[in-house]
Amino acid sequence: MNKLQIKYIRQMLGLSQQELGHLIGVHNSLISKIETGTANLQPKTEQAIITLFSEKGISDNDATVINALLEKRKAV
Template sequence: MKGTLLKDVRYVTDLTQKQLGELIGVSQSAIAQMESETIKILPETKEKIINVLTERNLHQEEIYILGQLKKHYKGV
């Protein structure tokens, strides 16, 4: 999972960095560093993110597409 996809996850789920961090057990600054790819997203963190998405009935492909659409229309 890349940092840009993590941002898309937050866009689509309407979660702040802090909220997502709380859900997966990391700090807001860790989320920011993952998004900027300053630090790697560890496999166990990816699993927790996938669990958050699964609880919301979202899949990786949907996140990408919805994230791109939301960004596009946000700029309009």
């Protein structure tokens, strides 16, 4: 999962950085840093985000489609 996917899906779910951080047990500043690319996404944090998104109804396939759309949008 990359920073664009995380930010887009978080916003799509109506979650603030603070809410996402709280739900997965990290500080909201880490979410901000991950989304801006100033911090690396650690495997444990990535898995927590994937699990939460899955619980909110976002499947791996959904995330893949979202990533493809975001990449296509960047290319335009």
